[in-house]
Amino acid sequence: MPEQGEAPASGRVPLLFAGENISDKAQRLRLSAKWQGMQFLIITLDSVAESIFRRIAPQVSATVDFRGDAKTGSAALEQKRFDVVVIDCDDVYRGNWLLQTVRKTRPNKSSVVIAIVDGATQVVDALDQGANFVIAKPLFFERVRSEIRHVCTMLAAGQRSDRRHVVRLPVYITFGQVLERRAEAVNLSLGGMGVRVSQPIDEDEIIHVRFSLPGCNKPVRARGELVWSDREGNAGIKFIAVHQDDMTLLSRWLEHAALGVNSELTKQ
Numbered sequence: 001m002p003e004q005g006e007a008p009a010s011g012r013v014p015l016l017f018a019g020e021n022i023s024d025k026a027q028r029l030r031l032s033a034k035w036q037g038m039q040f041l042i043i044t045l046d047s048v049a050e051s052i053f054r055r056i057a058p059q060v061s062a063t064v065d066f067r068g069d070a071k072t073g074s075a076a077l078e079q080k081r082f083d084v085v086v087i088d089c090d091d092v093y094r095g096n097w098l099l100q101t102v103r104k105t106r107p108n109k110s111s112v113v114i115a116i117v118d119g120a121t122q123v124v125d126a127l128d129q130g131a132n133f134v135i136a137k138p139l140f141f142e143r144v145r146s147e148i149r150h151v152c153t154m155l156a157a158g159q160r161s162d163r164r165h166v167v168r169l170p171v172y173i174t175f176g177q178v179l180e181r182r183a184e185a186v187n188l189s190l191g192g193m194g195v196r197v198s199q200p201i202d203e204d205e206i207i208h209v210r211f212s213l214p215g216c217n218k219p220v221r222a223r224g225e226l227v228w229s230d231r232e233g234n235a236g237i238k239f240i241a242v243h244q245d246d247m248t249l250l251s252r253w254l255e256h257a258a259l260g261v262n263s264e265l266t267k268q
Contacts, residue, residue, distance in 0.1 A: 038152060039081070040064045043073035043098065044088035046137075049116060052144050053086070059145065060152050070094040074101065079231050081107035083155055084148075089126060090118040090137075099129045106203065107230040112151055164189040165257045171211040175201055185211060190251060192224060192238040201226050207237055213253045220246045 040062045042053050050066060057064045065082070067073040070092055077085070077098075085102055089095040103109050115131035116139070117123060123134045135147055164187040171185045171193070178199065187194040193209070201207060207224045222242040229235035242250070 038062045038083040038155065040084045040086065041067065041073070041076055041082040042086045043067045043070070043092055043095070044086070044116065045069075045091050046088055046116075046139075049088060049091075049139055052139055052141050055141065056145050056148050060148060062152075068092075070098045073098055074105075077102060077105040077108050079107070081228055081230055081234070081236075082111050084112045084114065084151060086114045086116065087131075088116040088118075090116075090120040096121060096129060099126065099131060103130055106226075107228050109228050112155065114147070114151070163254075163258070164194070165254060169211055169213070171195060171209055173197065173201070174208040174210075175205040180210070186234075188250075188254070190239075190247070190254065192227070192236065195235050195237060196233050197229075197235055198233065201229060201235055209237065213250070216249060216253060218246075218249060220250055222246065 038060065040053070040057065042050065042064055044050055044066070045068050053064060053066075056062075062084075065076060067076055073087070073092070076082075085108060087095055087099050087102070089099055092098070099113065099115055102111065102113050112133070113131050114133045114135060115121070115126035115129070116135050116137065117126055118137040123136065126134045133147060133151065135144060167185050167188045169185040169188070171183050172180045173183050173195070174180055181197075181199065183198070184196045185193045186196055203226055205226065207226060208221070209224060210219050210221050212219045220242075222239045224237040224239045224241075227236040227238045
């Protein structure tokens with residue numbers, strides 16, 4: 001039998017979390033729908049911090065990866081992209097070094113970074129070293145949960161402003177000496193796309209992409225830059241130049257996709 005405030009072993013969400021009333025639950029469920037699928041990396045040796053984040057994770061529908069040292073934390077950052085990275089700077093050996101290197105890893109250049117400090121590191125120093133938010137010890141469940149909800153709401157707002165649609169499209173990528181290499185687009189928005197590639201893209205390369213939308217005869221061409229990538233062949237490309245006609249076609253297609261309309265847009 002799980003403790004109150006934690007998800008049961010089956011993975012089913014309890015009717016109410018600790019200290020929660022019906023109104024709180026309704027708000028939590030509304031917000032969880034927006035936060036669904038976020039990935040957290042928590043690097044800490046503090047059992048209190050770990051316990052708090054384990055309780056918070058199901059409340060924000062997050063998947064959490066816990067690491068207990070800078071070496072395994074760094075390996076995780078190099079391997080995979082996380083929406084939120086939490087680093088316990090003062091309790092983890094070389095925690096400050098890890099804080100300074102998060103944005104140097106290709107998968108996590110744009111992740112939200114939260115520093116936990118315990119006096120040895122000052123709040124202003126943690127911010128200078130790359131943290132977006134700082135939480136000072138001692139940690140209290142309600143305060144940490146409030147901060148995490150704020151972060152998740154901010155991330156969800158950013159996703160809504162550049163809503164990405166899940167797709168499975170062939171895309172042809174040109175960069176450096178590589179010409180028209182076929183890849184697969186896995187999500188798409190007006191601002192960019194997520195792709196799966198067979199060969200890493202150099203960080204400083206300008207990327208040219210070409211793809212055709214379902215129901216459209218005219219291909220879309222764009223120039224972009226690499227935002228993030230990981231060792232599993234996933235990458236995020238931000239569009240920096242799209243011809244106006246192509247942007248109009250893409251915008252119309254995305255509007256139809258959002259409405260679930262499967263009409264052809266062949267005349268643009």
